[in-house]
Amino acid sequence: MSTFYYLIQNMLPVAIPLLLVALGGMFSERSGVVNIALEGIMLFGAFFGALFVYTFQGVDMNPQVLLLLGMLIAAVSGWIYSLLLSFAAVTMKADQTITGVSLNMMIPAAILLFSKMFFNSDGITTTKNFYIREVPVLSNIPILGEMFFQRTYLTVMIGFVLLIISIIIFYKTRFGLRLRACGEHPQAADSVGINVYFMRYAGVSLSGILGGIGGFFYSVGVLDGNVSGHTGVAGFGFLALAVMIFGQWKPGKIFFAALFFAFLRTLAYSVSLIPFLDGLGIDQTYYKMLPYVATMVVLAFTSKKSRAPKAEGIPYDKSQR
Amino acid sequence: MENYIVEMLGITKEFPGIIANDNITLNLKKGEVHALLGENGAGKSTLMSVLFGLYQAEKGEIRKNGQVVKINNPNDANALGIGMVHQHFKLVEIFTVLENIILGVEPNTMGFLEKNEARKKVVELSEKYGLSIKPDALIEDISVGMQQRVEILKMLYRENEILIFDEPTAVLTPQEIKELLGIMRGFANEGKSILFITHKLNEIMDVADRCTVLRKGKYIGTVDVKTTNKEELSRMMVGRDISFSVDKKPAEPKEVVLSVKNVTVASKHHKNNAVRNVTFDVRAGEIVCLAGIDGNGQTEFVSALTGLDKMVEGSVTLCGKDISKASVRERSVSGMSHIPEDRHKHGLVLDYTLEENMVLQRYWQPEFQNKGFLKFDAIRKYAENLIERFDVRSGQGPITVVRSMSGGNQQKAIIAREIDKNHELLVAVQPTRGLDVGAIEYIHKQLVERRDAGKGVLLVSLELEEVMNVSDRILVMYEGEIVGELDPKTTNVQELGLYMSGAKRNTVKEIDNAG
Numbered sequence: 001m002s003t004f005y006y007l008i009q010n011m012l013p014v015a016i017p018l019l020l021v022a023l024g025g026m027f028s029e030r031s032g033v034v035n036i037a038l039e040g041i042m043l044f045g046a047f048f049g050a051l052f053v054y055t056f057q058g059v060d061m062n063p064q065v066l067l068l069l070g071m072l073i074a075a076v077s078g079w080i081y082s083l084l085l086s087f088a089a090v091t092m093k094a095d096q097t098i099t100g101v102s103l104n105m106m107i108p109a110a111i112l113l114f115s116k117m118f119f120n121s122d123g124i125t126t127t128k129n130f131y132i133r134e135v136p137v138l139s140n141i142p143i144l145g146e147m148f149f150q151r152t153y154l155t156v157m158i159g160f161v162l163l164i165i166s167i168i169i170f171y172k173t174r175f176g177l178r179l180r181a182c183g184e185h186p187q188a189a190d191s192v193g194i195n196v197y198f199m200r201y202a203g204v205s206l207s208g209i210l211g212g213i214g215g216f217f218y219s220v221g222v223l224d225g226n227v228s229g230h231t232g233v234a235g236f237g238f239l240a241l242a243v244m245i246f247g248q249w250k251p252g253k254i255f256f257a258a259l260f261f262a263f264l265r266t267l268a269y270s271v272s273l274i275p276f277l278d279g280l281g282i283d284q285t286y287y288k289m290l291p292y293v294a295t296m297v298v299l300a301f302t303s304k305k306s307r308a309p310k311a312e313g314i315p316y317d318k319s320q321r
Numbered sequence: 322m323e324n325y326i327v328e329m330l331g332i333t334k335e336f337p338g339i340i341a342n343d344n345i346t347l348n349l350k351k352g353e354v355h356a357l358l359g360e361n362g363a364g365k366s367t368l369m370s371v372l373f374g375l376y377q378a379e380k381g382e383i384r385k386n387g388q389v390v391k392i393n394n395p396n397d398a399n400a401l402g403i404g405m406v407h408q409h410f411k412l413v414e415i416f417t418v419l420e421n422i423i424l425g426v427e428p429n430t431m432g433f434l435e436k437n438e439a440r441k442k443v444v445e446l447s448e449k450y451g452l453s454i455k456p457d458a459l460i461e462d463i464s465v466g467m468q469q470r471v472e473i474l475k476m477l478y479r480e481n482e483i484l485i486f487d488e489p490t491a492v493l494t495p496q497e498i499k500e501l502l503g504i505m506r507g508f509a510n511e512g513k514s515i516l517f518i519t520h521k522l523n524e525i526m527d528v529a530d531r532c533t534v535l536r537k538g539k540y541i542g543t544v545d546v547k548t549t550n551k552e553e554l555s556r557m558m559v560g561r562d563i564s565f566s567v568d569k570k571p572a573e574p575k576e577v578v579l580s581v582k583n584v585t586v587a588s589k590h591h592k593n594n595a596v597r598n599v600t601f602d603v604r605a606g607e608i609v610c611l612a613g614i615d616g617n618g619q620t621e622f623v624s625a626l627t628g629l630d631k632m633v634e635g636s637v638t639l640c641g642k643d644i645s646k647a648s649v650r651e652r653s654v655s656g657m658s659h660i661p662e663d664r665h666k667h668g669l670v671l672d673y674t675l676e677e678n679m680v681l682q683r684y685w686q687p688e689f690q691n692k693g694f695l696k697f698d699a700i701r702k703y704a705e706n707l708i709e710r711f712d713v714r715s716g717q718g719p720i721t722v723v724r725s726m727s728g729g730n731q732q733k734a735i736i737a738r739e740i741d742k743n744h745e746l747l748v749a750v751q752p753t754r755g756l757d758v759g760a761i762e763y764i765h766k767q768l769v770e771r772r773d774a775g776k777g778v779l780l781v782s783l784e785l786e787e788v789m790n791v792s793d794r795i796l797v798m799y800e801g802e803i804v805g806e807l808d809p810k811t812t813n814v815q816e817l818g819l820y821m822s823g824a825k826r827n828t829v830k831e832i833d834n835a836g
Contacts, residue, residue, distance in 0.1 A: 174427045174434055181413050181424055188411035191375075192425025192475075193396035310414070 003273055007266055009151045013221025015262030016159030017042075017214040017233075021240035022247060022254045023166045024210030028082075030170075030249055031203025032183040032196075033089050034313045036100025037082070038211050039237025040107040043227075044081040045212025046219040047111050049074035050124045050227040057128045064154050067130050067220065071158070071213055078212015079205055081107075086204040090197055093315035104237070112229030123228035130154065130220050155217040162210070167251045179203055183309035186316040196316045214240070235292070242295040245306055264291045324387075326351040326514050327372070327403075327483055332381035334367055341367040342378070345540045347533050349483065354505055354515040356525040356546070358558055359535035360757035362727045365518045366408070368535070369485050372516075373405045374398040399426075404476030405485040408518075410468050412460045418471050419443055419456040422478050439478075446477045450504060466497040473504070484508060485516045490524055491755055494614050495785060495818070502528040520558070520757045522551045523786075534558055559759045569769045572793035574604035578656075578746050578777035584635035586618070586625045586801075594633060595621035597801040603746065603777040608768060610792030610809075611781045614821050618801035619781050620662060623750050626779075627659045628652045629667070640745050653682055656745035660735055660752050662781070668735045669723050676704035676719035679738050711737035712763075729760035736767055747771050750781040765791050785814050799823045 021038050028035035035041075049070040056066060085103060088094040115123050135149040148156065170176040181189040182199040190196050218236055219227050243261055247254030268287035271277045277287070327349040334342040342364045349355050359365045370376045372383065374392040382389050385401050392398050398405075412421050419440055428435045440456050447454040452470045460468060469489060476484050486505065490498045506528055509515055517529060525532050525546060532549070534541040534557040541557050556562060580602050588595035596618040603609045613619055624630035626637060628649040636645045639655050647655065661667035669678050680689050680700050689696055689703070704719040713733045715721035723731060732752065739747065749768060753761040768791060772778050782788050788795055788809070795807040797820040804826035807817060819825040 172434060173432045174429045175432060177416075177420060177424060177427060177434060181416070184413045184415055185411065188413055188421075189424070191395050191405075191407065191411045193394065193399065194425055307415075 003270075005146050005150075006273065007263070007270060008147045010270065011259070011262045011266040012148070012156045012159075013153050013217075014265055015258045016155050016221065017218035017236060018240050018243050018261055019159055019214075019255055019258035020162060020210045020217065021214035021237060022243040022258055023163065023251060024207035024214065025241055025244040026207075026247075026249050026251065026254060027166075027170075027179065027203045027210070028207035029203075029244070029312050030183040030309050031179045031200045032186060032309060032311045032314070032316065033085070033200050033204050034096040034100065035085065035204065035207050036097055036241070037085050037103035037237075038207070038240055039233060039235065040100075040104040041078050041081050041208055041211035042215030042218065042233045042237045042240075043107045043111065044215065045074035045078035046215035046227050046233060047107075047124070048077035049212075049216030050126055050219050050225060053126045053128055053225055054124050057126055063128055063130050064132075066128060067154055070220075071216055074212040074216035075209045076212070078210075078215065079208040082204050082208025082211065085208075086201045089315065090200045090204070093317065096313050096315075108229050108232050110229075111227065111232075115229055122230050123226060126225040128225055130225065153217075153221050155221050158213075159217065162213070163251065163255060166210075170251055175202070180309075182316075183311055186311050190316075190318065200316070211237070239291065239295060242299055245308075246298050246302055248306055249309060261291050261294065264294050324351070325349060325384075326386060328384040328387075329368070329372060330382050330384070332368060332371055332378045332383075334364075334371055334376055334378045340538050342371070343538045343540075344381070345535065345538075347540075348543070349514050349516060350531075351514050352509055352512045353530040354509045354517055354528050356529035356532040357516060357518045357535065358520060358522075358525060358532050358554060360520060360558060360759060361729050361755075362537075363535040363558075364538040365535055366487055369405065369487060369516065369518060372398070373403060373485060399479055399481070402480070402482040403485065404479055404481030404483070406469065406472040406476070406487060406489055408487040408489075408491065410472055412468055412471060414461040415459065417457050417459055418454055418463070418474075421460060421471055422456075422475050426479060443474060443478060446474060450477070450507065452504070465492050466494070466500075469493070469497075469501070482512070483514045483516070485518070487518045488520075488755075489517070490519065490521060494783070496614075496822070498524070522554050522758070525554065526551060536560060555758055558757070567765045567769060567790045570773070572607045572772065574607040574793070575775065576605055577602045578605050578640060579603040579779065580638040581626070582636045582638075584622065584625060584637065585633045586621045586630065587633050588621065593801075595801050596625065596632075599635070599798075599801075599803055601796055601803060601806075603779050605745070605775050605777050606772055607793045608772050608778040608780055608791055609794045609796060610788050611779065611796050611798055612785075612788045612792075612817065612821060613783070613798035615783050617798050617821075619750075619798055621801075622798070623659075623662065623748065623781060627657065627661075627748060653742070656743060658739035658742060658744035658747045660732075660739055660747070660749040662750040662754075664728075664731055664735055669731060671724040672722060674719065675708070675713070675715055675721045675723055675726070675734060676700050678723050678734060679704045679707055679719075682738060682742055707734075707737040707741060711740075713737060729756050732756060732760065732764065736764065740767065740771065744776060746777045746779065748779045748781075751783060752780070753782075753784070753787060761787075785817060788817065789814060797821055799826070 021042055025035050025038050052070045052073040053066060085099055088099040089096045112122060115121050130153055132152055132154060139145045139149040178189065178194050179199050181194065182196050186196045215233055218233050219225055239261060243257040244254055247257040268290045271284055271287050325348045329347040332342050332345045345368055357365045367376065371378045374394045374397050377393065383392060390401060419436060422443055423439045428439050443456050452474060454470055454474060489501060493501060502524060505515055519525060529546045531543060532546055532554065533543040536558060582600050584596060584599045585594050586596035599622060611619055625632040628647060636643060639657055642655055644652050644655055665671060680703065683689060684695065689699055701719055708718060711733050714730050715726050752764050768778055768780060780792060792809050795809055796803050797805045799821065805820045
């Protein structure tokens with residue numbers, strides 16, 4: 001049973017960044033803009049979040065407050081970076097895939113350069129510890145307490161809150177309805193007086209905000225608050241794209257898809273704790289491939305049924321009806 | 322001086338290289354159905370887009386109830402009570418009917434949707450006008466006719482009083498058309514004003530009070546429908562006399578060209594077969610028409626016949642050669658020409674030039690290529706020849722990108738290609754869909770000419786008039802089966818309608834001995 005709790009406790013900090021970034025991708029793509037740039041946006045957010053933590057880690061402050069502030073910085077920087085995509089893809093009507101790829105390529109290089117210049121290292125290394133041994137009161141709830149409120153990070157709780165907010169925005173608000181219309185049939189949205197360009201900027205901006213936060217949370221929950229220009233976010237931005245597709249561009253399903261991938265990854269890193277898997281004597285490296293192999297397999301099997309937003313990837317042009 | 326609810330005075334709208342509307346005037350009375358008639362490209366849709374705020378006119382003014390108004394976008398139009406049902410529906414497929422109706426004017430508190438009130442209003446409107454709409458059905462699950470009703474409900478929900486219908490009947494079955502015209506009449510009787518874009522004269526005679534005719538972007542005139550007739554309207558529209566009956570001699574069927582035996586085709590949408598056990602022959606020198614209401618298996622049958630899809634059972638023989646399993650090209654080479662139902666999807670590569678499209682079936686023949694390299698001179702010459710012979714009009718001749726051509730000329734290009742290539746059988750699927758009377762007349766002439774040249778013609782059509790006028794023999798398809806064989810000389814539209822709706826059927830007989 002303790003192995004089970006261990007897996008859950010270790011899975012959630014991994015699942016949350018995937019979840020948030022995939023939700024970001026969902027907002028962008030359901031508004032009609034393909035967002036390949038998630039990897040770059042994540043890294044950009046992670047970098048500035050970590051830079052903020054690095055700068056203020058000497059100040060006497062509750063680490064959780066520092067984390068919240070870092071999250072805001074990461075959100076704003078992710079948003080700013082995403083504006084490049086919005087500008088190119090929406091205003092300038094550039095090819096969204098190419099724009100996204102170039103945004104992805106720029107960031108790791110920029111981080112390496114910046115870190116070499118100022119820290120003489122490949123990234124930023126922070127000393128702050130955000131780990132929460134147990135949350136007062138809540139951790140005493142039977143079962144749930146141990147699953148969600150012990151040996152965890154604040155990121156997990158924020159992640160769940162953001163998931164719920166996302167679902168409400170997406171399905172229950174006027175904004176969500178209009179956003180989804182723009183990704184399916186922008187001409188229809190335009191004909192009833194909705195500003196398609198504005199909605200697409202909004203969609204991409206949300207993906208920037210969630211992507212930035214996701215990147216920072218990855219740095220906090222997976223890398224102990226560090227960022228490196230070499231390993232970046234280890235393909236989590238692309239994994240989040242897979243999660244989004246596996247989740248059919250729907251928030252609820254994306255949540256489960258994120259848990260699935262995070263579970264595989266956690267499992268891969270916990271092989272030595274599970275006697276059965278350990279006994280098989282397979283090299284750990286193979287297990288570490290699991291989430292990535294699963295991505296390929298799952299996408300191969302689900303892509304036939306998956307239904308992408310109809311108008312995604314097509315720049316909206318008012319004059320073409 | 323009469324009181325008009327909307328006046329469009331001296332409207333001029335230019336696009337690069339073309340004047341779409343040249344000093345056009347249109348006056349709409351309150352409570353009338355006003356038809357706007359013209360050929361494809363006459364400027365009807367442009368004029369209505371100006372009224373709906375999608376385009377801004379360079380010259381001219383719009384008045385509502387005598388007041389000059391500026392309409393810069395659909396929101397302005399909506400605020401003035403102007404609504405529009407577009408030719409291509411503006412509906413989000415994965416949304417429910419209700420969501421589509423409220424989109425843009427969502428009832429909400431603090432941005433949160435309040436659907437219940439809206440649902441009540443939609444249901445009330447639907448009941449009041451007999452539209453039988455289910456508010457929570459998904460658009461992708463309902464028929465095209467129902468989708469159009471959603472568009473109508475969108476206007477009613479916004480309490481529009483001026484309703485624009487842009488070619489609303491093009492996508493409907495005869496039954497649905499009748500219902501729609503009834504609904505439009507009902508609106509007019511209630512005091513709403515209707516603008517009805519069409520190029521179908523029968524519909525104008527049926528429902529409209531007055532009719533304004535445009536030709537090549539110019540205003541020709543406005544007439545009272547009661548005091549005019551189809552001939553006069555068509556003369557105004559086309560600028561010359563049009564014959565509605567198709568001129569043809571009695572058919573002289575000869576040997577069997579196409580023999581279809583027990584063909585069964587699976588459906589893509591449900592478990593049952595879309596086409597069941599279809600057997601018939603087409604002889605050289607006759608036009609056989611496959612009639613039926615849309616969605617009764619015609620599309621699937623043609624896909625199987627032309628090799629686009631596989632059949633489950635049965636055989637197809639063309640000129641004595643079994644082609645049941647042949648590829649599309651083998652069928653083409655064996656003498657089958659095909660004018661497809663969807664000319665954009667299966668007929669043309671829209672972003673290719675006209676000349677490239679002209680040799681799509683033949684580019685691999687030695688005439689047009691040498692060791693894999695295309696002979697551009699030969700292709701150009703061939704295309705120029707076809708363009709001249711078939712009077713295909715385009716901006717830049719052979720190098721025109723096909724997407725920029727009008728529907729009628731795109732269709733002419735396909736016909737030119739399919740007729741000029743070696744063929745014994747011509748399969749024409751709804752060849753006149755969406756075309757104006759001038760183009761229809763031309764296409765019917767071509768079909769009859771093929772017949773007289775001793776080829777077999779299989780025409781698949783949804784238009785009753787076309788079925789009656791063009792064919793020598795009618796096969797009616799209903800729910801995937803041939804339910805009757807009729808002679809157009811001895812039957813009438815009513816009887817044909819009964820067969821098409823499944824109310825009547827004669828026992829399936831051997832059709833081999835027909836003719």
